[in-house]
Amino acid sequence: MTNSELYINQLDYENIEYRTHASNPKDEKFYKHGNISRAGCGLCSGSMVVSFLTGKQLGIETFRDLAYISRSNADVGTDMQIYSRALAEKFNLKTTSTDRIDDMIKCLTSGGAAIINVGGDHDDHIGIFSDVGHYIFAKGYDKNHNELEILDPSYRKDKFSIPGRKEYVRVSNFTLYASPEAVALDTQNRDPAFYLFYAS
Numbered sequence: 001m002t003n004s005e006l007y008i009n010q011l012d013y014e015n016i017e018y019r020t021h022a023s024n025p026k027d028e029k030f031y032k033h034g035n036i037s038r039a040g041c042g043l044c045s046g047s048m049v050v051s052f053l054t055g056k057q058l059g060i061e062t063f064r065d066l067a068y069i070s071r072s073n074a075d076v077g078t079d080m081q082i083y084s085r086a087l088a089e090k091f092n093l094k095t096t097s098t099d100r101i102d103d104m105i106k107c108l109t110s111g112g113a114a115i116i117n118v119g120g121d122h123d124d125h126i127g128i129f130s131d132v133g134h135y136i137f138a139k140g141y142d143k144n145h146n147e148l149e150i151l152d153p154s155y156r157k158d159k160f161s162i163p164g165r166k167e168y169v170r171v172s173n174f175t176l177y178a179s180p181e182a183v184a185l186d187t188q189n190r191d192p193a194f195y196l197f198y199a200s
Helices: 026-033 041-054 061-069 082-089 101-109 180-186
Strands: 093-098 113-118 133-144 148-151 169-172 177-178 194-199
Touching: 026 082, 041 061, 041 082, 041 093, 041 113, 041 194, 061 082, 082 113, 082 194, 093 133, 101 113, 101 133, 113 148, 113 180, 133 194, 148 180
Parallel strands: none
Antiparallel strands: 093 194, 113 133, 113 194, 133 148, 148 177, 169 177
16 A cells, blocks of 8 residues: 555644543533644554554544543543554454564564654753654664654645754655654654554
8 A cells, every 4th residue: 555545644634533631521622623634643643553454444433432432632642652553453453562662573573553752842852853752653773774664644845844844854745754863863752653454
């Protein structure tokens, strides 16, 4: 399956409801008026995992509804510790999590996929993939070039042209290529940093 067939961009789904921060139903932005564009990076990454590992291409509502059923929408966004297990159970996948980027590379080189939990801006670090916490999808590793192949659910044309990002990310069409060192830097404040998935 090509990247263009796999790719899901959350910014295309402003008109589809996704209510997160369900523990605070008075939250206007994320609960009352929540949508996939605003907080659906985890859903879109999950959709890409399933498409990549199973060949199934399902509507984004399927992944939104799974977040509701699993109650992984209690806080702002998607709780991937809960959601990754729900994805694995529903789609007959195996999953684990880790903070070790070597474990993720091993997963990718053995045919698996990963959701990377990047941490955004913090201290003196400029978020490479986002200025806030964000999930991105990884599908491969090129040993010869030491690059991870990444699809970002919130990609837009100007996103990786700013200082602090453009030095670390190579863009080809909408596909991103970055070194493991750059990804490790961007996940240093996240635990777990990587959610790994394998076909059963």
